[in-house]
Amino acid sequence: EAQVTQNPRYLITVTGKKLTVTCSQNMNHEYMSWYRQDPGLGLRQIYYSMNVEVTDKGDVPEGYKVSRKEKRNFPLILESPSPNQTSLYFCASSLYQGPGSEAFFGQGTRLTVV
Amino acid sequence: KQEVTQIPAALSVPEGENLVLNCSFTDSAIYNLQWFRQDPGKGLTSLLLIQSSQREQTSGRLNASLDKSSGRSTLYIAASQPGDSATYLCAVGAGGTSYGKLTFGQGTILTVHP
Numbered sequence: 191e192a193q194v195t196q197n198p199r200y201l202i203t204v205t206g207k208k209l210t211v212t213c214s215q216n217m218n219h220e221y222m223s224w225y226r227q228d229p230g231l232g233l234r235q236i237y238y239s240m241n242v243e244v245t246d247k248g249d250v251p252e253g254y255k256v257s258r259k260e261k262r263n264f265p266l267i268l269e270s271p272s273p274n275q276t277s278l279y280f281c282a283s284s285l286y287q288g289p290g291s292e293a294f295f296g297q298g299t300r301l302t303v304v
Numbered sequence: 305k306q307e308v309t310q311i312p313a314a315l316s317v318p319e320g321e322n323l324v325l326n327c328s329f330t331d332s333a334i335y336n337l338q339w340f341r342q343d344p345g346k347g348l349t350s351l352l353l354i355q356s357s358q359r360e361q362t363s364g365r366l367n368a369s370l371d372k373s374s375g376r377s378t379l380y381i382a383a384s385q386p387g388d389s390a391t392y393l394c395a396v397g398a399g400g401t402s403y404g405k406l407t408f409g410q411g412t413i414l415t416v417h418p
Contacts, residue, residue, distance in 0.1 A: 221404055233393075233408040240403065248405060280347060287404030289335040289355040293397070295348040 192217045196281050196296035203271055203303055211266045211299050213281030221284045221291070222264040223248065224256065226277040227298075233280065239264055240287060271303040306331045308396055310409035317384055317416055325379040325412045327394035332372050334396040338406070339368050339379050342391045351392075352379070384416045 194215045203209055215222065223238035225248075235248030239258040253275055255267040264283075268275060279299045284291040307330045317323055327337070335356050340348040352361045352368040354377070360369040367380040377394060391413050395406040 223405070225406075230410075232410050233395075233406075235405045238403060238405065246403065282348075282406075284404070287399060289357070289397075290353075291336075291397075291404075292350055292353045293338060293395075293406060294350060295340070297347040298345075 192294070194281055194283050194294050194296040196279075196299050198299060199297060200300050201302070203301070205272055205303055206270050209268050209271060209301075211268075211279060211281075211301070213264045213266065213296060214262050215264075215281075215283040215294070216262065217283065217285070217294065218261065219283035219285050219294075220261070221287050222258065223282050224254070224264070224266050225280045225282065226250065227280065228277050236266070236279075271301075273303050275301065276303050277301060306334075306396060306398065306402070306407040308394060308407050308409040310392075310394060310412050312412060313410065314413040315415070317414075319384060319386060319416055319418050321384050321416075323381050323384055323414075325381070325392050325394075325414070327377040327379070327409055329375045329377075329396050329407070331398070332375050333400070334372065334398050336397045337368075337370055337377050338395050338397065339366075339377075340393045340395065342393060342411070348393065381414075384414075386416050386418055388416050389414055 224236040237256040239245040281296040339351040354370040365382040391411045395408045
């Protein structure tokens with residue numbers, strides 16, 4: 191089944207403790223991205239990657255890192271999480287960046303930083 | 305900066321009604337528009353993708369239209385069912401300096417009661 195898989199689905203952590211949220215897609219997509227969803231602010235892009243080893247900042251990149259060593263994986267790293275990073279996170283992928291390319295989303299990771 | 309607005313914010317209808325959800329965007333330089341469904345605690349499910357060169361797309365009881373020049377899209381749901389209850393999000397995709405970023409509206413919360 192074609193899908194985007196995120197882990198973990200739920201995470202509670204303490205301020206400053208490094209964490210990684212994994213994202214993997216099995217559709218051989220080139221384009222991957224991370225979004226966060228907050229009440230009243232909607233979904234906003236954190237980082238994106240157009241291909242292996244090519245990543246760049248989205249609208250809200252502060253406090254996050256990403257890497258794209260393999261086509262299928264695009265982990266999101268929070269080096270020193272803070273309470274304002276409490277949010278619902280989504281990983282997305284699409285075949286390429288273009289008009290005919292449909293975006294597929296993972297199930298989401300609900301992160302709470304205390 | 306692209307802004308996406310969805311009207312209404314919430315909608316409650318009896319089962320069987322036909323309904324229309326609206327989405328407007330401020331910058332017509334998009335390459336596609338995608339409608340998603342989000343169920344509580346779950347990820348985003350893609351419903352329809354309309355490329356900028358297209359006027360509409362249909363899938364089952366769903367029909368989405370796009371008027372790029374006026375910055376509007378509508379999602380028409382025929383013969384609504386309680387299972388259609390969810391939050392519906394529209395998102396516009398753009399190339400150029402947006403590098404494939406999706407800009408989302410705040411969503412319409414739909415409740416279909418028996």
